[in-house]
Structure formats: C-alpha cells, structure tokens
Amino acid sequence: MAAAAPPVATRTRHVARATSEPLLVKVVLTATALAFLAVFLLVPLAAVFVEALAKGWAAYAAALAEPMALSALELTLVTAAVAVPLNLVFGIAAAWAVTKFEFPGKNVLVTLIDLPFGVSPVISGMVFILLFGRQGILGPWTEAHGLKLVFSVPGLILATIFVTFPFVARELIPLMQAEGTEEEEAARVLGASGWQIFRRVTLPNIKWGLLYGVILCNARAMGEFGAVSVVSGHIRGRTNTLPLHVEILYNEYNFQAAFAVASLLTFLALVTLAAKTLVEWREAGSRSTPNGENSDVD
Amino acid sequence: MSIEVRNVTRSFGSFVAVNDASLTVPTGELVALLGPSGSGKTSLLRIIAGLERADRGQVLFEGEDATVRDVRQRGVGFVFQHYALFRHMTVFENVAFGLRVRPAARRPREAEIRRKVGDLLRLVQLDWLGDRYPSQLSGGQRQRVALARALAVEPRVLLLDEPFGSLDAKVRQELRRWLRRLHDEIRVTSVFVTHDQEEALEVADRVVVMNHGKVEQIGTPQEVFDRPATPFVMGFLGSVNVFHGRVEDGRAHLGPLSVEYPAHNGSGALPAQGFARPYELELAREAAGGGFWATLRHVTPAGAVVKLELEDGEARLVQVETSREQFEALHPTTGERLYVKPRQVRVFLADA
Amino acid sequence: MSRRSHSVLPGFRLALGFTLLYLLLVVLIPLSTLFWKSASLGPAGLWAAVTAPRVVASYELTFGASLVAAAINGVFGLVVTWVLVRYRFPGRRLMDALVDLPFALPTAVAGIALTTLYAPNGWLGAPLERLGIKAAFTPLGVTLALVFIGLPFVVRTLQPVLESLDPEVEEAAASLGATRLQTVARVVLPALLPAWLTGVALAFARALGEYGSVVFIAGNMPMKTEITPLIIITKLEQYDYAGATAIAAVTLVASFTILLAINRLQSWSARLGMAE
Numbered sequence: 001m002a003a004a005a006p007p008v009a010t011r012t013r014h015v016a017r018a019t020s021e022p023l024l025v026k027v028v029l030t031a032t033a034l035a036f037l038a039v040f041l042l043v044p045l046a047a048v049f050v051e052a053l054a055k056g057w058a059a060y061a062a063a064l065a066e067p068m069a070l071s072a073l074e075l076t077l078v079t080a081a082v083a084v085p086l087n088l089v090f091g092i093a094a095a096w097a098v099t100k101f102e103f104p105g106k107n108v109l110v111t112l113i114d115l116p117f118g119v120s121p122v123i124s125g126m127v128f129i130l131l132f133g134r135q136g137i138l139g140p141w142t143e144a145h146g147l148k149l150v151f152s153v154p155g156l157i158l159a160t161i162f163v164t165f166p167f168v169a170r171e172l173i174p175l176m177q178a179e180g181t182e183e184e185e186a187a188r189v190l191g192a193s194g195w196q197i198f199r200r201v202t203l204p205n206i207k208w209g210l211l212y213g214v215i216l217c218n219a220r221a222m223g224e225f226g227a228v229s230v231v232s233g234h235i236r237g238r239t240n241t242l243p244l245h246v247e248i249l250y251n252e253y254n255f256q257a258a259f260a261v262a263s264l265l266t267f268l269a270l271v272t273l274a275a276k277t278l279v280e281w282r283e284a285g286s287r288s289t290p291n292g293e294n295s296d297v298d
Numbered sequence: 299m300s301i302e303v304r305n306v307t308r309s310f311g312s313f314v315a316v317n318d319a320s321l322t323v324p325t326g327e328l329v330a331l332l333g334p335s336g337s338g339k340t341s342l343l344r345i346i347a348g349l350e351r352a353d354r355g356q357v358l359f360e361g362e363d364a365t366v367r368d369v370r371q372r373g374v375g376f377v378f379q380h381y382a383l384f385r386h387m388t389v390f391e392n393v394a395f396g397l398r399v400r401p402a403a404r405r406p407r408e409a410e411i412r413r414k415v416g417d418l419l420r421l422v423q424l425d426w427l428g429d430r431y432p433s434q435l436s437g438g439q440r441q442r443v444a445l446a447r448a449l450a451v452e453p454r455v456l457l458l459d460e461p462f463g464s465l466d467a468k469v470r471q472e473l474r475r476w477l478r479r480l481h482d483e484i485r486v487t488s489v490f491v492t493h494d495q496e497e498a499l500e501v502a503d504r505v506v507v508m509n510h511g512k513v514e515q516i517g518t519p520q521e522v523f524d525r526p527a528t529p530f531v532m533g534f535l536g537s538v539n540v541f542h543g544r545v546e547d548g549r550a551h552l553g554p555l556s557v558e559y560p561a562h563n564g565s566g567a568l569p570a571q572g573f574a575r576p577y578e579l580e581l582a583r584e585a586a587g588g589g590f591w592a593t594l595r596h597v598t599p600a601g602a603v604v605k606l607e608l609e610d611g612e613a614r615l616v617q618v619e620t621s622r623e624q625f626e627a628l629h630p631t632t633g634e635r636l637y638v639k640p641r642q643v644r645v646f647l648a649d650a
Numbered sequence: 651m652s653r654r655s656h657s658v659l660p661g662f663r664l665a666l667g668f669t670l671l672y673l674l675l676v677v678l679i680p681l682s683t684l685f686w687k688s689a690s691l692g693p694a695g696l697w698a699a700v701t702a703p704r705v706v707a708s709y710e711l712t713f714g715a716s717l718v719a720a721a722i723n724g725v726f727g728l729v730v731t732w733v734l735v736r737y738r739f740p741g742r743r744l745m746d747a748l749v750d751l752p753f754a755l756p757t758a759v760a761g762i763a764l765t766t767l768y769a770p771n772g773w774l775g776a777p778l779e780r781l782g783i784k785a786a787f788t789p790l791g792v793t794l795a796l797v798f799i800g801l802p803f804v805v806r807t808l809q810p811v812l813e814s815l816d817p818e819v820e821e822a823a824a825s826l827g828a829t830r831l832q833t834v835a836r837v838v839l840p841a842l843l844p845a846w847l848t849g850v851a852l853a854f855a856r857a858l859g860e861y862g863s864v865v866f867i868a869g870n871m872p873m874k875t876e877i878t879p880l881i882i883i884t885k886l887e888q889y890d891y892a893g894a895t896a897i898a899a900v901t902l903v904a905s906f907t908i909l910l911a912i913n914r915l916q917s918w919s920a921r922l923g924m925a926e
Contacts, residue, residue, distance in 0.1 A: 019349075019817060020830075021830055022830070029732065030737055033726070033729050034733075036726045036729070037730060037748065040798050040801060041749070041751050041752075041798075042748070044760065044763040044767060045748075045751065045763075047763045048763050090668070090672045093664075093665040093669050093672075097662065097669050100659050101659070101662050101666075103666070109670075109673075112677060112678075113673075115677055116677075118855065118859075118902075118909045120859025120860070120879050120898075120901060120905070121757075121859065121862070123859070123882070123898045126886060126895070127681055127683055127684055129886055130683040130684065130687050130895065131683050133891070134889075137683055137686070162677065165677075188659060188660070194661045197659070197660070222756070223755070223757070223758075223759070224756070225761075225861070226757065226862050229862075229883070230886060242756075243758040243759070246758050247762075247866075250762045258762055259763075259766075262756075262762060262763070265755070265756045266759055269755040269756070272754040273751065276747070277747045348825075349821050369824050369825050370824055370825075370828070370829070375826075376821070376822065378821075378822060380816070380818065382821070383819075383822075386841060386843075396826035396827055396828075399823075399826065399827055399829070399832045447822075448826070451827055
C-alpha cells in the first residue's frame with residue numbers, strides 16, 4: 001500500500017468552496033477580463049494584419065520590396081546591430097559593478113540607469129538636437145569638423161542607444177543580485193582569472209536573463225519611434241527607420257503599405273513575446289522546486 | 299459540542315491522504331491527532347473544519363450531519379501553523395475581525411466589541427499589544443493572537459494545525475502548558491494536530507495516532523504508551539527494541555528471546571515481532587531465565603538515567619536504560635558479558 | 651554578508667569605469683544640456699513659455715487623459731490579474747503572454763492600428779459612431795491609446811503579489827465567518843493596495859511621456875487635441891530650442907516626482923511583504 005508522494009502544492013490546487021467565488025461571479029469576471037483584453041490587445045493586433053493584406057498578397061509583398069522600405073529596413077537593422085552589442089557590454093559591466101561590489105553612490109548609479117524609463121522619448125531625442133543641432137552647444141564644433149550628428153545616421157544610433165541602454169542592465173541586476181557572489185569567490189580562490197570567472201561561472205547562471213534582455217533591447221531598438229523621429233529629419237532613403245517609414249506611408253494615406261511594413265515590426269514583437277515565455281519557462285525549470293513548508297499533505 | 303467522524307476518506311489523485319478514518323471527540327475534550335508527515339492528520343483536521351471536503355464519509359457536530367456545510371456555518375475556530383494573521387491590521391483589529399464581519403443583525407455594538415477583544419487579549423496575556431502590527435510581534439505572541447482571534451467568535455470547536463510547529467523549543471514548551479491551562483479554563487472541544495509525540499502525550503486528554511491516512515489507535519496518553527495496539531504506535535511513541543522471529547505452538551521465538559504466546563496455538567509458524575522499551579529490560583550478572591547474554595559496548599550517561607548499548611551473540615544491538623542508582627549498583631564495565639531480561643515483551647504478528 | 655569595495659573579485663575598476671564613461675557620454679552630458687538651455691530664457695521667459703495658453707491646454711489633455719487611462723487600467727488591470735492568477739480556463743497562458751504586447755510593440759505600429767480601429771469607419775469606431783460617440787481625433791481617442799500603453803504595468807506589478815498571497819489568510823477569514831465578498835474586500839484587496847498603486851503610478855508616468863501611439867489618433871489640433879510631446883517637437887522644428895526645453899523641463903519634473911512616489915510605494919510594499 002505504498003502511496004506515491006503527493007504533487008507539490010496540492011493543497012493550493014484544491015481550493016475549497018470557502019475560499020473561492022461563486023461560479024456566477026467567476027464567469028462574469030472572466031468574461032469581463034477577456035473582453036477587455038480582446039478589445040485592447042487582440043483587435044489592434046488583428047487589425048495590423050488584416051489591413052496589411054487588404055489588397056492581397058501581391059500588394060503586401062510589393063510594399064515590403066519597395067526600395068524605400070528596404071532601405072528603411074536596412075537602417076533599422078544597422079542601428080540595432082550597433083546599439084544592441086554596445087548596450088549588452090554596458091549592461092554586463094554595470095550589473096557586474098553594481099551586484100558584486102559595494103561602493104558609495106551605488107544607489108545614484110542605479111537610478112541613473114533607470115533614467116530613460118522616466119523620460120519621454122521625445123525629450124530623449126531632443127537632448128541630442130540640443131547638443132549637436134545647428135544651434136546646439138556642440139553643433140558648430142561638430143559641423144566645423146565635418147561631423148553631422150543630427151538628421152543623420154550617427155544621430156539615430158546615439159538616440160537609440162540612449163533609449164534602450166537600460167534593458168540589459170535591468171534584466172541582469174536583479175538576477176545577479178539573487179545569485180550572490182559565493183560562486184565567483186569560490187572560483188577566485190581556486191585561481192581563476194577575471195575573464196575565466198565571468199565566462200565559466202557567471203555567464204551560465206545568467207544566460208537566460210541575458211538572452212531575454214538582449215531580445216528586449218533589440219525589439220525596442222528596432223521599434224523606437226519618438227526619439228528617433230526627433231533626431232532623424234525624416235529624410236527618406238537616408239535617415240528613415242522602419243517605424244519612421246510607417247509614419248510617412250500613413251501620413252500619405254498609403255494605409256495598406258504602412259500596415260504591411262508595420263506587420264514586420266509586429267512579427268518582431270510577437271517573437272519577443274514568445275522568447276519571453278520560453279525564457280521564463282526555462283528559468284523556472286532550472287531553479288529548485290519550491291520549499292515544502294506547507295506543501296506536504298498531512 | 300461533540301464531533302464525530304465516520305469513515306472519512308480523501309484522496310488527491312492517486313495519493314490517499316485519509317483512509318477510512320473514524321473517531322469521536324466528546325464535548326469539552328482536548329484531543330491530539332498525532333502522526334508523522336503524510337499521515338493524513340492535517341487533512342483530517344481541515345475536513346472537520348470544512349476547509350476541505352471528504353470524498354466519502356461523514357462529519358457530525360452534536361449528532362447533526364455537517365459534511366456538506368460550508369466552513370462559515372460550522373462554528374469552528376481554526377488556528378494555523380503559520381498564524382495567518384492579517385498583516386495590514388493591528389492585533390486589536392485582527393481579534394475583532396470575526397465580530398466585525400457578522401451580518402448587521404448579529405453584530406455587537408462597537409463598545410461591546412472593544413470589551414470582548416480586551417477580555418480576550420487579557421486572557422492570552424497580550425492586552426498591552428493591541429495597537430501593534432503582527433510584524434512587530436514574536437512568533438509566540440503571534441500564535442496567541444491567532445488563538446484569541448479564533449476564540450473571539452465563540453466557536454463550538456477549536457481546531458489547531460501544528461500550532462507550535464514554527465516556534466523555538468523553549469517557547470513551544472511554555473505555550474504547550476499554557477494551552478492546556480487555557481483549555482481547562484474555557485473547556486471548548488478542541489482538536490490539535492502535531493507530529494511531536496511528547497507534546498501530544500503531555501497536553502491531550504486523548505490521543506489519535508495516525509499513519510498513512512489510517513487511524514492506528516485511539517486512547518488516553520497512558521493507554522497508547524503502555525498498551526500500544528500496533529507496532530507503529532509503539533515505535534512512534536518512544537524508543538523501542540525490536541526482536542524479529544516467529545510464533546509457533548504457543549511460543550514466540552524472537553531472536554535471542556523466547557516467550558509464551560498462548561494466542562497462537564497452531565502448528566503453522568507465523569512471522570512476528572517483539573517490542574520492548576529500553577527501560578523494560580533488566581541487566582544482571584546471573585542468568586535468571588527468559589533472557590539472553592549480551593556484551594556491553596557503550597555507556598552514555600544522560601542526566602538522571604544511563605543508556606547502555608549491548609551486542610548479542612548475533613551482532614544485534616540492544617538499547618537498555620537504567621536509573622543512575624541501578625547503574626552504580628551494578629557497576630558494569632565495557633566488554634563485560636551481562637544477562638538481559640525483559641520485564642515485558644509485546645508481541646505483534648507481522649503485517650502481510 | 652559584507653563586501654568591501656575592493657573584494658576578492660576582479661574587474662571592479664574596469665566595470666565601474668566603463669559604466670561611468672558610458673553613462674557620462676550617453677546620459678549625463680545630453681541631459682545637462684536641457685537645463686543649461688532652458689536656463690538661457692531667464693525666469694520671466696521661462697514662465698511665459700510654460701504657461702502659454704496652447705501649452706497649458708496640452709498639459710490638461712496630457713495629464714487628464716493619462717490620469718483617466720491609468721484609472722481605467724487600475725480597475726480592469728485588477729480584474730485581469732485576478733482572473734489570470736486565480737482561475738483556469740482555455741487560452742489563459744496565451745492571454746498571459748499577450749499582456750506584454752503593448753510593451754513589445756513599437757509605438758508607431760500601435761498608433762496607426764488604433765487610429766484605423768477607432769476612425770469613423772473602423773471596426774470599433776463605426777459602432778461608437780452609431781452611438782453618437784466620436785473616438786478618433788478626440789481626447790477620448792487619446793485616452794484609449796493610453797489605456798493600451800499602460801495595460802501591462804498594472805497587471806505585471808500586481809501579478810507577483812497576488813500569486814504570493816497566502817491562501818491560509820483567506821481560509822482564516824472564512825473560518826471567522828466572513829463572506830467571500832468580505833474576505834476579498836477586507837483581507838485580500840488591502841494587501842494588494844501598495845502594489846496596485848505602484849502599477850497605476852507606473853502606467854500614469856508612462857502615459858505622460860507617450861508620443862508614438864498617441865500622435866496619430868490625437869488629431870493634433872492646437873488647444874484641443876494637442877499633446878505636450880507634440881508641442882515640444884513643433885517648437886524644435888521651429889528652432890525655438892529654449893521654449894522646447896522649458897516645456898520639456900516641466901514634463902521631466904512631473905515624471906521624476908512620480909518616479910519618486912513609486913519608489914516610496916515600492917518600499918512600503920516591501921515592508922508589508924516582509925512581515926513574516
């Protein structure tokens with residue numbers, strides 16, 4: 001009569017009637033929640049694809065293959081290809097400094113890292129105009145040296161870096177804080193160098209969070225609109241990223257093409273969501289099972 | 299109010315938590331559900347409370363079937379192992395909660411509530427902490443608040459789920475005695491769950507020993523300790539020596555021991571076990587019959603008693619406990635051969 | 651466990667140095683130009699710039715719509731979180747993953763999708779028209795777009811707190827005679843309050859600075875449907891840098907005040923949660 005061990009947290013699964021709502025209430029609440037999510041999430045999502053394909057597949061493909069669209073795509077990819085690796089290195093450096101050491105002003109540093117989240121993207125773009133624009137502080141200096149940092153690709157990249165640099169750091173810092181420093185210290189005692197410690201001890205522990213931070217950073221870098229809109233000058237074929245191209249098409253009432261290009265970005269967003277779910281699932285699996293305080297069935 | 303549990307069974311998927319359990323708790327008694335982890339005692343308690351539903355069986359309060367009644371209508375007070383206090387409310391508000399949520403017709407006036415809560419806090423000796431929040435209290439204090447909260451609604455039955463499990467050993471002992479005195483004073487029918495046999499034997503009027511969802515024995519602390527009904531009960535309630543063997547022709551041959559066993563007169567041999575507590579074994583230098591020779595291996599003084607470990611001819615270890623005076627009278631030395639004679643051996647036929 | 655600033659682990663100087671350099675170049679210098687530039691207006695000029703009627707109208711729209719949107723998200727976000735955490739139904743996991751959509755979707759895409767939806771001939775705009783309600787190019791449209799933007803904030807802030815609530819506390823309340831409604835109202839919701847306020851504040855802060863998803867649906871008529879970020883851009887295009895920075899400074903001050911409040915809320919929430 002040996003009994004198999006009960007599933008963990010069985011008690012919470014079998015919530016007795018005393019601690020759950022009457023069925024009618026449950027149905028109403030669920031219906032309300034689903035209706036809200038449908039109206040505000042599903043319908044807009046569907047609208048993008050429906051409008052993109054409103055004139056058929058041929059028109060869809062044509063909109064994507066159009067030269068201006070392609071150059072916008074290229075610029076978006078280039079921007080991301082520069083911004084994301086830089087922010088990745090920054091994120092790792094910042095997380096390493098903040099979580100493995102104690103130093104005065106650490107709180108200020110962490111707040112600074114969070115800064116772009118509190119600043120409107122328009123303002124983010126604006127500060128670059130202030131710095132490097134015609135009438136900006138460093139404007140005349142950069143012009144004199146033949147550097148054009150606004151209404152140009154470098155300006156775009158700078159603005160993108162500013163807006164997206166916290167993502168990797170913000171993913172890594174809580175993760176590395178939770179991991180603690182003991183494993184790294186043990187490796188040091190055993191004689192490992194800095195890079196070895198990072199590569200062999202730290203990295204495996206944080207790889208899923210790191211991956212998700214990079215994916216998120218990339219999604220935001222490719223999709224950034226407000227900051228880039230201010231800095232770019234909207235010069236078609238030269239300083240237009242995909243989101244800016246969407247705006248131009250839409251303002252020209254070329255709805256189908258606008259949505260076609262938008263659908264590319266939407267795919268990217270859905271991939272990001274899928275990656276997040278995957279990462280969370282992997283992370284939950286690799287962590288130990290929850291403590292058994294109240295979970296044994298007595 | 300008396301409680302009766304009839305043939306209650308509860309399963310979680312393929313795991314049987316409570317297996318055909320039956321027991322009765324007369325009004326005003328303090329009963330312990332005692333058993334190891336996974337024995338089903340907490341599940342049974344929660345079924346009595348109405349926090350969980352039995353798959354089969356009945357729960358009766360004062361003869362009335364309460365099996366399908368909602369927990370709110372059972373008139374039970376429940377005390378959780380981890381207190382389950384309302385963290386955003388003060389101690390006073392916690393205790394007053396049950397009175398405040400009553401429907402308007404039955405709700406006492408504010409002044410009345412204040413008086414009752416004050417009385418209860420005095421009863422649990424925490425009247426000076428009324429304005430504090432649970433996070434500002436120690437574990438023992440929190441548990442007493444939980445108790446006061448449960449008593450505020452004047453329950454007919456008080457149910458406690460390992461109430462002292464989260465506390466330090468010293469606090470546990472103090473609260474254990476305090477609970478007994480409290481019960482003597484207010485005389486509410488109470489059932490508490492514990493895995494600590496010392497606690498159950500010290501506090502309860504009667505003990506229900508459970509294992510693997512089944513009720514092994516019900517009796518007073520004295521009964522379950524002196525006259526265990528099953529090997530499990532005997533082994534769980536104190537240390538014990540086990541001798542394996544068989545019964546045949548009215549005798550039990552258990553390892554080095556041989557005792558009478560008139561209950562089985564048949565010629566077929568049945569496997570059996572003999573149990574003797576360490577203090578039920580006597581040591582001597584002469585063979586007095588009914589025992590066996592063994593060599594003394596270890597001596598461990600333990601306060602008022604001395605624990606000795608001996609090895610018999612088949613390299614089996616036997617634990618013996620004697621008082622300090624008896625030890626000094628005998629003054630045995632390690633390596634010496636001594637005669638071990640049990641004053642009493644309980645024989646159980648082995649389970650299939 | 652104390653770690654001295656130069657502990658056993660290597661890389662401190664390198665990591666911190668790089669971090670500070672990066673922050674200096676990318677954050678500190680650019681932001682300092684903001685205050686430098688707006689100071690050039692002088693106090694009187696500054697005041698005139700930030701209190702011009704058109705600008706004030708934009709504050710009303712931006713703040714008002716953000717507040718209403720945050721409130722809507724507060725109410726419905728609570729319902730959504732409750733349903734996602736406590737109930738089981740087909741498609742629950744999909745819905746849970748989709749909640750992050752506004753966070754992952756580029757704002758321009760959201761902007762055009764919402765505008766098309768709520769336009770008079772759109773899927774949602776047409777039924778509203780029949781009811782006599784105009785959504786696109788009105789403050790209502792702005793509010794709806796801001797609801798979309800803020801949706802994940804309330805849900806994701808509430809979710810971990812609701813998930814970690816001890817079910818025994820609710821059982822205790824039931825055993826004391828409380829009805830389900832009383833238990834939820836007196837025991838569960840108060841425990842969620844700090845996290846809920848945090849989520850609403852986050853949604854509000856995000857909505858204040860939002861541009862891409864709102865600028866299409868707003869209509870951008872001065873004095874009526876112009877959001878503050880758009881006024882900033884307009885001034886920039888007119889080379890009125892000082893005016894733009896002045897208004898930006900006002901927005902920044904508002905955002906930082908809210909961020910500060912959020913920080914306070916989060917430590918209040920942590921204190922309540924660490925009670926045991």
